[in-house]
Amino acid sequence: MPILSSAFSGVRFASPDAADAVDSLRLALLVAYLQSDLYSRALGVAGFVAAPDATVFGTLSTQETNHVASLAALITARLGQVPARPTFDFTAKGALPGFAFAANQYETFRMLAQAFEDLSVRAYKGQLQALVSDKTALNAALAIHAVEARHAAEVRRIRGKKGWITGSSREDLPAFLQPIYAGEELTTQGTVDVAAAVGSFGGAEAASQAFDEPLTTAQVTAIITPFIA
Amino acid sequence: MPDDRITMHRTPHGGLEPSVVHGAPSRRAFLRLVGATGVLAALPGVMVACGSDDVTAPLNGIAGSGSPLLIDFAKGDAAVLQFAHVLEQLEAEFYTRVVDAFAGSNITTAEQGVLAEIRNHEVAHREFLGRLLGAENAPAATPTFRGIDFANRTAVLTAAKELEDLGVAAYNGAVQYLVAPENVLALGKIVSVEARHAATVRDLLNARSADFAPNATDEVFRPAKVAAVIQANLVDKLGFVNAPSTFVQGPQGNG
Numbered sequence: 343m344p345i346l347s348s349a350f351s352g353v354r355f356a357s358p359d360a361a362d363a364v365d366s367l368r369l370a371l372l373v374a375y376l377q378s379d380l381y382s383r384a385l386g387v388a389g390f391v392a393a394p395d396a397t398v399f400g401t402l403s404t405q406e407t408n409h410v411a412s413l414a415a416l417i418t419a420r421l422g423q424v425p426a427r428p429t430f431d432f433t434a435k436g437a438l439p440g441f442a443f444a445a446n447q448y449e450t451f452r453m454l455a456q457a458f459e460d461l462s463v464r465a466y467k468g469q470l471q472a473l474v475s476d477k478t479a480l481n482a483a484l485a486i487h488a489v490e491a492r493h494a495a496e497v498r499r500i501r502g503k504k505g506w507i508t509g510s511s512r513e514d515l516p517a518f519l520q521p522i523y524a525g526e527e528l529t530t531q532g533t534v535d536v537a538a539a540v541g542s543f544g545g546a547e548a549a550s551q552a553f554d555e556p557l558t559t560a561q562v563t564a565i566i567t568p569f570i571a
Numbered sequence: 572m573p574d575d576r577i578t579m580h581r582t583p584h585g586g587l588e589p590s591v592v593h594g595a596p597s598r599r600a601f602l603r604l605v606g607a608t609g610v611l612a613a614l615p616g617v618m619v620a621c622g623s624d625d626v627t628a629p630l631n632g633i634a635g636s637g638s639p640l641l642i643d644f645a646k647g648d649a650a651v652l653q654f655a656h657v658l659e660q661l662e663a664e665f666y667t668r669v670v671d672a673f674a675g676s677n678i679t680t681a682e683q684g685v686l687a688e689i690r691n692h693e694v695a696h697r698e699f700l701g702r703l704l705g706a707e708n709a710p711a712a713t714p715t716f717r718g719i720d721f722a723n724r725t726a727v728l729t730a731a732k733e734l735e736d737l738g739v740a741a742y743n744g745a746v747q748y749l750v751a752p753e754n755v756l757a758l759g760k761i762v763s764v765e766a767r768h769a770a771t772v773r774d775l776l777n778a779r780s781a782d783f784a785p786n787a788t789d790e791v792f793r794p795a796k797v798a799a800v801i802q803a804n805l806v807d808k809l810g811f812v813n814a815p816s817t818f819v820q821g822p823q824g825n826g
Contacts, residue, residue, distance in 0.1 A: 394779055401781040408787035463763050470759045471752040477819035484743040485788035485821045491766035496783040505771035531699055539698035544691030552695035553760040
């Protein structure tokens with residue numbers, strides 16, 4: 343994994359607390375690369391994306407490509423080095439054996455889309471605190487973060503799922519993707535017991551759905567690493 | 572039929588209690604009126620039988636006709652959280668009325684399930700922020716929705732779409748004024764769920780279209796811009812004291 347080790351790993355991602363804006367943007371760019379690559383691969387195979395989903399995945403592809411460009415520009419403006427786009431392995435080193443955007447593998451693609459969109463929401467959220475001293479970067483991250491949440495909801499809905507995450511449920515995704523959902527089950531926020539506060543208005547289920555949780559740089563990197571060839 | 576009831580109110584300790592009966596303002600609004608004018612003469616329509624917000628809500632539900640609801644930004648993070656709390660009170664009340672109008676509406680059963688869950692999320696956000704601020708520091712807002720026919724699916728979903736999109740832009744533009752990292756994260760946890768709502772409502776209106784995410788980046792609105800919009804749905808006179816003089820724009824530069 344030469345690209346990972348040269349561009350994305352190492353001490354710059356080792357400590358979220360010490361991460362500066364460029365580190366945060368580089369992590370965001372890695373996620374955007376992953377997503378844009380998934381969609382461009384899928385759309386590059388004629389007839390692979392089902393006709394009723396074509397508009398949705400076309401929109402997702404366009405917007406993720408936009409995010410790549412926006413993040414690269416923000417990194418450049420801060421005199422950072424823009425990491426090269428890694429080569430991705432969407433079998434996740436064999437966790438999805440034989441997955442190659444083939445005709446009978448469409449649902450696997452949609453599962454990956456859901457997984458990466460939900461991951462993306464948590465990844466951006468985990469960088470917000472590191473960006474507070476750079477308001478332009480903070481606003482850019484927030485503006486993309488919310489769109490990732492829109493993406494996640496739409497992909498989940500076209501898959502017949504709710505637009506939000508309940509507890510730490512990965513729904514029907516394969517078990518190796520569980521780290522994307524681990525920790526989403528919180529029903530207490532700070533000192534507030536939200537489950538008790540909402541009471542009959544959905545209780546613990548609503549309390550978990552109503553708040554998306556962050557992932558650290560280390561957690562995001564660990565989840566993405568198997569997808570880098 | 573246009574919705575016409577204030578169905579639930581925050582109690583001083585932040586809980587929920589059913590309150591208003593048709594034709595009378597809530598006790599809280601009643602006290603506020605007394606405090607504002609000292610008399611109760613200026614209440615045309617109060618005794619009129621059930622109708623829309625036009626006749627039964629506090630001050631007839633006329634936006635901006637109530638007493639001031641001031642947010643003092645000298646309070647720092649607390650002011651930002653109060654602003655978010657006003658927004659969540661508005662959202663929670665909107666969806667509460669939507670749910671309460673299900674019986675006579677043309678919203679499908681499946682859609683009702685979705686909207687009831689969104690109602691629960693907005694209640695969770697409101698209760699979280701209210702408790703985080705503490706009862707004395709979390710002023711109660713009085714939402715009003717004159718003219719919205721809560722039994723009409725298109726009217727409800729269109730209003731919901733506008734409310735969710737605005738909520739996303741409001742949170743995105745408020746975070747820059749926070750100092751405490753835990754508050755940055757707290758609003759970050761909420762805003763993505765608002766964005767999930769926005770996309771969901773947009774998908775209900777126009778399924779499998781490009782509408783769920785109209786732009787690659789969401790809007791980032793300054794608090795004053797948001798306040799000017801939500802004033803139309805607040806009986807209170809929403810005002811800022813010591814409002815921030817600077818604002819850093821988001822990618823679209825519309826804030």
